Amino acid sequence: MTLFDSAADTLHEETVPGGGHRSFILRRGQLLRMTDSEGGANVSMMLFNAHEKSERLNLPDTLKGQHTARLTTGHCLYSDMGRVLAGIVADTCGWHDPFGGVLNAAEVAEKYGQGRYQERRNAFYRNGTDNLLVEMGKWDLNLEDLLMVVNFFSKVTVDASGRFTFHAGHSRPGSYVDLFAPMDTLVVLTALPHPLDPSAEYAPRPVQLAWRQAASEQAAIDALLTRPENDRAFTNTRLFAL
Numbered sequence: 001m002t003l004f005d006s007a008a009d010t011l012h013e014e015t016v017p018g019g020g021h022r023s024f025i026l027r028r029g030q031l032l033r034m035t036d037s038e039g040g041a042n043v044s045m046m047l048f049n050a051h052e053k054s055e056r057l058n059l060p061d062t063l064k065g066q067h068t069a070r071l072t073t074g075h076c077l078y079s080d081m082g083r084v085l086a087g088i089v090a091d092t093c094g095w096h097d098p099f100g101g102v103l104n105a106a107e108v109a110e111k112y113g114q115g116r117y118q119e120r121r122n123a124f125y126r127n128g129t130d131n132l133l134v135e136m137g138k139w140d141l142n143l144e145d146l147l148m149v150v151n152f153f154s155k156v157t158v159d160a161s162g163r164f165t166f167h168a169g170h171s172r173p174g175s176y177v178d179l180f181a182p183m184d185t186l187v188v189l190t191a192l193p194h195p196l197d198p199s200a201e202y203a204p205r206p207v208q209l210a211w212r213q214a215a216s217e218q219a220a221i222d223a224l225l226t227r228p229e230n231d232r233a234f235t236n237t238r239l240f241a242l
Helices: 061-067 106-111 117-123 126-137 217-222 228-241
Strands: 012-016 021-026 029-036 041-050 075-080 084-091 151-154 156-158 164-166 175-180 185-191 207-213
Touching: 012 021, 012 185, 021 126, 029 084, 041 084, 041 126, 061 075, 061 228, 075 228, 084 185, 084 217, 084 228, 126 185
Parallel strands: none
Antiparallel strands: 012 207, 021 185, 029 175, 029 207, 041 151, 041 185, 075 084, 084 175, 156 164
């Protein structure tokens, strides 16, 4: 059984340009497909309970509960209340980074140089902190609500000494990842280079978004029952929805 209906049944599609940002509620039973259309994209994402935004993504629990240091198909994204905000049900990229965070304005200037609006107009250099805060403000969220992010389409490994290595060229043109929402989930994202990307050129890549309805919610949930911890998290999620 497929987890989503045909492309003809897509609910909505749009492109987030490189450097852009977006926020929306992914409704219970919906799938969000993110596609790296050009290759080399990075999407930094935060998640919140759409109805009680004090509940939000907890990446330490997400990683510890699933005994992993990367995210890919079969992994759930846990909230700080032990529920599933979203789960990865399809992934052609194979590795998404939960460690790298985002850059602020000073860090972008240090890495890429000055890219002010006065000279570059709409091509000015944006940063992850401000982009996320712009979207968060639309939902009455503030600086104290800024969270750790998942950096989709980026691969970062850690060696035995704790050193991080960014793997350039990890995401190819057309790579995609499908997120399933078992509850109404507020998604906040921005499309900017990964902080550990060694390139000195400010060149954020676009990402395509497509919303679909899962053909079967239960089939999507079954695809995410890869660990006993996930089963317990879905039990908590169902109790919340009663």
